[in-house]
Amino acid sequence: MSLGDFSVGLSTYLLVGAMLFCIGLYGVFAKRNIIATLMSIELMLNAVNINFVAFNRFIWNEKIDIHYVLTGHVAALFVIVVAAAEVAVGLALIITIYRNRQSTNVDELNWLKW
């Protein structure tokens, strides 16, 4: 099977989304800087958006009501809105934490531990 015969289907897009999601998951587990953790969360949200749009594009036929055709796009749009709100609040929290603690290392955020 050469590259020309291979056509891109739903599962290819889903695999791209899964790969981006798992890279983001690794970033959340492994990074020490809290801003890097936030960036990895953005990667994971983006991967979920790819899945929404891919399902909307491929699992569609004329039998479905025309009013529901773009539901996946709407869901992806709401995810983008929530991600924008999340990144704004998250970065404000990071700046506040930095002002109090002079650090953005997640290992040092142990106020609740004694």
Place this chain on the structure above:
Amino acid sequence: MSTVVFFIFAILSIAAAWGVVTSKNIVHSALYLALSFSGVAVLYILMNADFLAAVQLLIYTAAVSLLVIFAVMLTLRGDICQSNPENRSWLAGALISASVFVVIGLVILTNADWRVLATPWTSGGSAEDLSLLLLTQYMIPFEAAAVLLTVALVGAVILAKGVNESK
């Protein structure tokens, strides 16, 4: 043709995402993040989601990356080349995320319902179609999203400004 474009930009966005989590310099991580978002925007165009591709470029590539770079510049101290190190449990994280990827990949590849190819797309995806849906069927979530954005941005300003300094 679209297959070649898909693979170029899918590999680009995955490689840029890998750069985000492996780069030692956090400014490079933020720039790789913008590159990854741009690659995903091209994937949206390939899936006939024109409006979402524009939103992705405007909000993610421009606004979110800019906010992240601002936060990096405001909180940076010490040597920038060592600003983004791994913590002690990175090996466990790598094992967990690799096994999650294997499980998801097995589910995707063995599910026969998802082995579908693209049918011709006739139902739009432009701003006009989406706005029709957003202002009729999804009006309540749309307004709730507007309230959420307002509250979140006001809260972000209050958090970043600090309550004590304003008195």
